[in-house]
Amino acid sequence: MSNDLDTSKLSFEQALNQLSELVAKLESGELPLEESVAAFETGVKLSRRCESLLDQADQRLQVLESGEDPE
Incomplete structure (x- = not known):
């Protein structure tokens, strides 16, 4: 099992x-x-990756809900 994933x-x-x-x-x-x-x-490491991706998705949704242009 490799921990350098x-x-x-x-x-x-x-x-x-x-x-x-x-x-x-x-x-x-x-x-x-x-x-x-x-x-x-x-x-x-995998758990942190999942959490990071969920945080990114949440931020994108917050931007959409606020009516701001994400770009």
């Missing part, structure tokens, strides 16, 4: 899917400790 190019759906897969692996309890830690680190 570049999440910056992932879409929200891709990041969320990968995060869901990692959570399932962690919940299974079958990963060795070192792999669990690496999976957790990757999960944090």
